[in-house]
Amino acid sequence: MRLSRRQVIGHSLLGSLAGLVPGRARGDETPKGPAKPRGIVFMVSDGMSPGVLPLAEAFSQQTRKRSTHWCGLLTTDGVSHGLMDTASADSLVTDSAAASSAWSSGKRIPNGQLNLSAEGKKLESIGETLVAHDCLLGLVTTATVTHATPAGFAATSTDRNAEDSIAPQYLNRAEIILGGGSVFFDPARRADKRDLAADFRAAKYEVLRTRSDLLASKGDRLLGTFSESHLPYSIDRSQDPVLQKDVPTLAEMSGIALERLLARDRPFLLQIEGARIDHAAHLNDIAGLLHEQIAFDDAIGTVLELLADRDDILVVITSDHGNANPGLNGTGAKYAQTNSHFARIAEATCSHERLLARWAEKPGDAAAMSELIAASLGVKVEEKEAAAIIDVIAGKPVPEWSHQLANPPGILGQIAGNHYGMGWTGISHTADPTLLTATGPGATRFSGLIRNDQVRGILLDLFGI
Ligand SMILES: [Zn+2]
Structure with missing residues (x-):
């Protein structure tokens, strides 16, 4: 018997990871079910250095008395594990635009651009390829929806910051777009004064501005921007009733996006990004970072719960690059003060x-x-x-x-x-390989050391494209 996804969830909630399957090593039975997935959920904890996983686990145990879903997967049968080699075309250290473009286009490109080769040649994003093959694309993020990671899946630009020009590229390319960045769809805020939200409405997207809008939405096509810029940090949202009322969590956005895509009868790729883990690392903000990582882990839990009784969806969880490599140093004689120092983060x-x-x-x-x-x-x-x-x-x-x-x-x-x-090592991205965890049909394709520019080929092969 291998653990089902439903058991994984119970497993994590109990916080007792190894006890459920005594004497059974991981991966000692081949998972049953289809060899190829109908849909793929690609989850990105942006800027997550590998050491963040055990820090988030310790924080979760301390503050919630339970394990994280990601750590639960590490001790679950049939789950694949690997590392992602994250370099860009022009640096050992990638930015999010080049990293996402490598996943999406299959080519390493210079930092700062989206799906343009070092020679300036346009590369096809995976979103364009999927649409051409009647597959659906969903983009969910806690940054602006036009930020580098989601943009890499569906847009081309010489400048990742040209979000005014990235936003229209999503029209009829991504079915579900949820996150921040309302200004890039607003005629009063766009340089060209185009009413982009109206164009999305005309193409049968539901245009959403608040958490209530999202929870009440019924449509297949969603454009939800719940903040002018990035969504607020989870730690700030947790202290502010107005933000809690108006801004959905990453888990809520992820659950609704996945439900809508599952309800349709076409293959799909859903990219989910916890974007502000990266932002908190740039600010050396450990509490902000751990709250974001827990919010990302909640989204993993929501995804696994929705897929608990299915065997046709692949879930890949990784990061595009490390950032500032936070690490807990032992403090005090015999490191006796370490735990009490760490506990202050809460x-x-x-x-x-x-x-x-x-x-x-x-x-x-x-x-x-x-x-x-x-x-x-x-x-x-x-x-x-x-x-x-x-x-x-x-x-x-x-x-x-x-x-x-x-x-x-x-x-x-x-x-x-x-x-x-x-x-902290600094306030910038790092060259470390990132963690890679996959469960579902095709998961073994993500074991071992994977270069970021191999991801497109694997995903398309799994879709049969
Ligand atoms: Zn960054």
């Missing part, structure tokens, strides 16, 4: 983004900074630490040896890290 109630914005609105002296950090992050920093943050924000030179960390996010992350036991 006391944070505010993202670093919001903390720095609050400071910009109402700056003050070192005591005021210390107070703000205590109220936001749950740690009491020393006066000299608070003074150093103020100096860096003011652009004053401070003693530092890591040029990566000589900026407000870097100095704040280091100083908060003194109190959490957390260290």
Whole structure:
């Protein structure tokens, strides 16, 4: 007997990972069911360094007394495991645009572009290929829907930031588009004044602006933008009843997208991105990052629950690149203070983004900074630490040896890290291979070391294209 997806869910909730199948090694029975999937869910924890998985597991155990779904899959029969080699065409370290383009087009391209070769030749995105073969594409993200990762699946651009020009490319190419970025569909905010939302409505998309709209939606075709820019950080949403009412979670968006695609009788690819794990890593914001990773894991749980009684859908879970490689350092004699330092992360109630914005609105002296950090992050920093943050924000030179960390996010992350036991390598993407987990028909194609530019070929082969 191998664990079904339903058992995986119960398994994770119980938090007892190995006990359900005593004496049985992983993968010792070949999964039954179809060899090729009818649909593929491709889940991306953007900018997730490999060490984030055990940190999120420890955080989940500490705050929710249960395991994460992703860790549950690591001890489940029939689940494949691998690593993703993430380089781009011009760097050992990729950005999200080149990474997503490699998955989508099958070619490594220079950083900063979408589906354009180093020579400037247009490459076919997987979204274009799927539409040409009567398959459906869904894009779900916590960033703007036109941000680099979803855009790589369906758009071409010389500049990943040209989101005004990426948005119209989704029309009749992606069936479901959910995330942030309403300004790119708004005639009052677009440079060309085009009423793009009206164009989507005319093409039979339901255009959604709030969580209530999403929960009440009935259509097959959805364009949902629940914020002008990226969706708020989960940690900030958790403290704000208005955001909780108006902005859906990644799990809610993922569940509705998957239900709509399953209800149709065509093959589909659903890309789901937890985008702000990356953003929190750029800000060295460990509490913000772990709350985002847990929200991504909740989306994994929703997907697995919906697929519990099916054997025709492949789920692939990975990341496009590492970012800043957060790691828990042992602290105290015999590392005895490590756990209590880590436990302080759960006391944070505010993202670093919001903390720095609050400071910009109402700056003050070192005591005021210390107070703000205590109220936001749950740690009491020393006066000299608070003074150093103020100096860096003011652009004053401070003693530092890591040029990566000589900026407000870097100095704040280091100083908060003194109190959490957390260290960071910098504030940028890293070259590390990322984790790769797959379950369902074709999952074994994602075991071992996979280059990011091999993904398109595997996905299309599994679709029979
Ligand atoms: Zn990034």
